[in-house]
Amino acid sequence: MIPKHPATPDDDSQENDNFTSSKPEIQPDKPEEACGVFGVYAPEEDVAKLTYFGLYALQHRGQESAGIATFAGEQVHLHKEMGLVSQVFNEAILKELPGAIAVGHTRYSTTGSSRKVNAQPAVVDTRLGKLALAHNGNLVNVTQLREELLQQNCNLVTTTDSEMIALAIAQEINAGKDWLAGCIQACSRCQGAFSLVIGTPVGLIGIRDPNGIRPLVIGTLGSNPARYVLASETCALDIIGANYLRDVQPGELVWITEDSLTSQQWSQQPQRKLCIFEMIYFARPDSIMHNESLYSYRMRLGQQLAQESPADADIVIGVPDSGVPAAIGFSQASGIPYVEGLIKNRYVGRTFIQPTQSMRESGIRMKLNPLKDVLYGKRVVIVDDSIVRGTTSRKLVKTLREAGALEVHMRISSPPVTHPCFYGIDTDSQEQLIAATKSVEEITKQLEVDSLAYLSWEGMLTATREDPQSFCSACFTGDYPIPVPEPIKRTKLMFEKVAV
Numbered sequence: 001m002i003p004k005h006p007a008t009p010d011d012d013s014q015e016n017d018n019f020t021s022s023k024p025e026i027q028p029d030k031p032e033e034a035c036g037v038f039g040v041y042a043p044e045e046d047v048a049k050l051t052y053f054g055l056y057a058l059q060h061r062g063q064e065s066a067g068i069a070t071f072a073g074e075q076v077h078l079h080k081e082m083g084l085v086s087q088v089f090n091e092a093i094l095k096e097l098p099g100a101i102a103v104g105h106t107r108y109s110t111t112g113s114s115r116k117v118n119a120q121p122a123v124v125d126t127r128l129g130k131l132a133l134a135h136n137g138n139l140v141n142v143t144q145l146r147e148e149l150l151q152q153n154c155n156l157v158t159t160t161d162s163e164m165i166a167l168a169i170a171q172e173i174n175a176g177k178d179w180l181a182g183c184i185q186a187c188s189r190c191q192g193a194f195s196l197v198i199g200t201p202v203g204l205i206g207i208r209d210p211n212g213i214r215p216l217v218i219g220t221l222g223s224n225p226a227r228y229v230l231a232s233e234t235c236a237l238d239i240i241g242a243n244y245l246r247d248v249q250p251g252e253l254v255w256i257t258e259d260s261l262t263s264q265q266w267s268q269q270p271q272r273k274l275c276i277f278e279m280i281y282f283a284r285p286d287s288i289m290h291n292e293s294l295y296s297y298r299m300r301l302g303q304q305l306a307q308e309s310p311a312d313a314d315i316v317i318g319v320p321d322s323g324v325p326a327a328i329g330f331s332q333a334s335g336i337p338y339v340e341g342l343i344k345n346r347y348v349g350r351t352f353i354q355p356t357q358s359m360r361e362s363g364i365r366m367k368l369n370p371l372k373d374v375l376y377g378k379r380v381v382i383v384d385d386s387i388v389r390g391t392t393s394r395k396l397v398k399t400l401r402e403a404g405a406l407e408v409h410m411r412i413s414s415p416p417v418t419h420p421c422f423y424g425i426d427t428d429s430q431e432q433l434i435a436a437t438k439s440v441e442e443i444t445k446q447l448e449v450d451s452l453a454y455l456s457w458e459g460m461l462t463a464t465r466e467d468p469q470s471f472c473s474a475c476f477t478g479d480y481p482i483p484v485p486e487p488i489k490r491t492k493l494m495f496e497k498v499a500v
Ligand code: SF4
Pocket: 213, 275, 276, 277, 278, 420, 421, 422, 423, 424, 425, 472, 473, 474, 475, 476
C-alpha cells in the first residue's frame, strides 16, 4: 500500500499553500531552535487543552507554526497553522479537537520552507489507521531517504524530513509490521537527530535517536491511574501539573497505552551525545536536565568564566534574558555587583513588520533599552551566552557606550562558535559565524569592546558535572558525532578555510 496523506479539511497542498511567512529582516543574532514536541494519553482529560498549554511552555523552541492532532479512536482531528501557539488556537478550535490522545508541535524551520504545508504534526495513513508525528531534530541522510521513498511511490507532500520519517513508518507498517516494529524499522533507516512523539489510534509513542541529541522527557499526570505525558522539556510538564518521571533514553522507544508505559531499546549502539547548546541557551532556564535547573548550570558557567577571565570593573550586567544566569554567576565568583543594565521588551513576540530606516539605525533598542543612570560612568562587564554573527553584540556595545559606560568588557559563557549545526539548530553557514573567520583579538576590535573573553571548551563541559563525552559540542569543535554526508556538509562548511 502506498502511504497517502489523508484529505482532511485542515490539510492543504502546495498549490493552495498561500499562507507563507518570511523570516524577519532583523534576525536575532542567536542560533534558532528547531522545534518543540508534546504528547499526552489521558482518556478522561481535555487532551487538546493540555497540549495547548504544553506547547505554550515550549514556544521558545519554535515560533513559526503550531499544530495539534488528537485521536478519538480511529478518528484524527488536526489543526495546524502559521503563527504562535496563542495565535493558532482558541477555545473554539480546541473544542473541535476531541479524543484521548494528543500530539502537538511548535516549529522553527531548519529543513523545508516556512509554509503551512510544512507545519506539524505530519499525519499519514497506514493499514492500521492514521499516525500523527511531531519531530524535533534534523536528519542528515534526507537525500537517500527521499530517494528510497520516491522509488516506492510514496506521496511526498511537504519538503520536511519529518514527513519522510512519518512516511517511512507508514511504509513499514503497510509491509506487514505492527506499530512498534514499524517505527523501529523506519528509525533504523534514519540518521541524524530525532526526538519523536507519535500518536496512533491505540497508543502514544516516544522515540529518541541513538545519540539523544535533542531532549525528550516523560511525565506523569495524576496518580490513579497515572497518565503519561511526553515533552521536549520539563517546563511543559510543570505548566499542566505533571510530574517529571525520567528522560526517554538515547535509542529508546516508549509505548504508552491506556494503562501502562513499556519501553525497549531499539538501537544496538546508543551513545549519548546531548546537544550542549540545549544546556547553554536553547532550553528554558527552568527546565531540568541532570537533576538541576538549567538556571543553575548557567550560573556555574558564569562562575567558571569569572575564574578563567576576570575583569577589573564596577558592575556586571547580563544580556536579557539568556545571558542573565551566567552574569549572576560571574558576579558571585568575581565579587563585582550584578545589576540590571538592559531592559527587554517582553511583551511583544517576533515582529514581521519591518521597522523604518531611522528605527533600524537605532538597532537593537526595539528589544533592549539601556538604563542610563545605572550605566553612566561605570566600567561594565557584559555577559552573554554566545556570539554567532556578532552583529547584535556590536550594536549592544555601542548602546552601552552611548548610555555613558566608561569601559565595556564582554564575557561569553560558551566557547567561540566556529562550525554550523546539522542536527536541528539553525546556526547559519560557517562563513557567517564570526569566530570561524576571525581571532578573538579581531573580534574584540570589530565589536569595539575594551576586552573580550570566551569560556573555554573544557570549562563549559566541566560545569556540566557529567561525562564530557556524553555531549555534542560540534559547533565549537567541528567534531560531529553523527557523520554528515559530503553534499550536506558542503551547503554550510567552508572547506578551503577551516579544516574539519
Ligand atoms: S552542533 Fe552544536 S548546536 Fe548542533 S547539536 Fe551539536 S552542540 Fe548542538
